[in-house]
Amino acid sequence: MKILQVIDKLEVGGAERVAVDLCSILYKNNVEVDFLNLLKPSELDQELLEKGIKVHYLNRENKFNPIYLIKMLLLLNQYSIIHVHSRHVLRYVGLTFFLPRIFRKYKVIFHDHFGEIEHDKFISPYLRKCINNCAAYVGVSPSLVSWAKENQLNRRVFLLENIVVEKDAFTKIATESKIVVVGNFRKQKNYEFLLSVLKNLPEPIKIDLYGTIVDRKYYDEIVNLAKSHNLFNRITIKTKEKNISEILLNYKFALHCAASETGPLVAIEYMSKGIPFIMFNTGAVAKVLKENEYDSIMDIFDEEMWSKKIMEVMANSSKQSYLSNQLRILYRNFFSEKIYLEKCLKIYQNIQNS
Incomplete structure (x- = not known):
């Protein structure tokens, strides 16, 4: 063969x-x-x-x-x-x-x-x-x-x-953010909703967003929207990073706002590294997690519900540890x-x- x-x-x-x-x-x-x-x-x-x-x-x-x-x-x-x-x-x-x-x-x-x-x-x-x-x-x-x-x-x-193939490499970076978002700039990623969630989170919380510019018009729309909502000092957009996997462990939590996905790969990456995350109920990963009682799979796009769920995890180190272990086990069992x-x-x- x-x-x-x-x-x-x-x-x-x-x-x-x-x-x-x-x-x-x-x-x-x-x-x-x-x-x-x-x-x-x-x-x-x-x-x-x-x-x-x-x-x-x-x-x-x-x-x-x-x-x-x-x-x-x-x-x-x-x-x-x-x-x-x-x-x-x-x-x-x-x-x-x-x-x-x-x-x-x-x-x-x-x-x-x-x-x-x-x-x-x-x-x-x-x-x-x-x-x-x-x-x-x-x-x-x-x-x-x-x-x-x-x-x-x-x-x-x-x-x-x-x-995703599990990788042990880690690169320490300087960042004020504890929350990461990864996904190329295209409408499917629903970054308008991400900004709505960020607006509902407490003022000190910042987000790092990594994504290649696939759709320049959409990228410009998101940048302008962040500026119009006075959020540009709370979100750092990075479009040139190639080794995303190596830097993920600099963060404590992740968001994935896409309305339609097959995987997504980045969610499996979070699982392999034990990074708690929240995502919409779409694709294979969400299906597996929901069936195995992971409680951060959301059925609707409601920024107040999402921000409340994020703070429940971010403010509770014991819950972070529990979810981290749960995700690693599910990764080994399914992905x-x-x-x-x-x-x-x-x-x-x-x-x-x-």
Whole structure:
């Protein structure tokens, strides 16, 4: 069994992080695995290269140029399983499905990371055809899996919830904040509500917000909103930090305000480090935590309720310690590297034997 993980470009993002971690876990456990970027090198490539994982680059400049498609087809045929991450990547790899099966020696697994499935269930006829032609559909959340089954997108539908690889590295930083928020700047992250919560918290409390600027217009809106509410002296926005995992233990509490998520990865990161956090009831992490009686999963966006819940934890060191231990246990039971590897290999074996 020879695996090729495929994505367009390894920029800093959720699907990209999952792809890198999955590839690293497989490689560490002696699975023959390489990586293909459809475009050019980017930030996360180095993590794979440093481990000795082979990374291919298609260096595609025009997706309508058949030369790139032929180059990709020749590469794909060197592997038994092609593990494709994200819908736009499948749309390109799916062009090879128009070729007779005799020209394709590989089987394709589609790994769907779409985070807006609660609000956007539309699927184009072409994407439906691509998914239908895959050997299996893998969703990162129960919502995606239910959607795929309801729409009969594939005969084989699997759930593979996201994880993060536990890291021990720690970097001490100078900060006045005890609360952290992590998430790239896009409307889905609901930072308007974050500012409403901050406004309801006692004056001395400050927040550090880390996020790459994906949507410049949205970033500017949030900055202007913070200024208009006189909150700019209570929130520090950091857009260039690359090693978020290493600095998280500088904080005592975390918030995640997104209205729609599949994971999210950062919540799993908080769990692995035992950092108590509050989040809206969306995605796989919230489902697991709610089912296991973690009491900071919120069903509505009410800034007074959220701020009250935050202060209950921040003002009680015993509760902080209890929640920290609870989160570490739940991380090991549901989101550990070992469990993830077992699930992934089971999917590969199922496809290989089909």
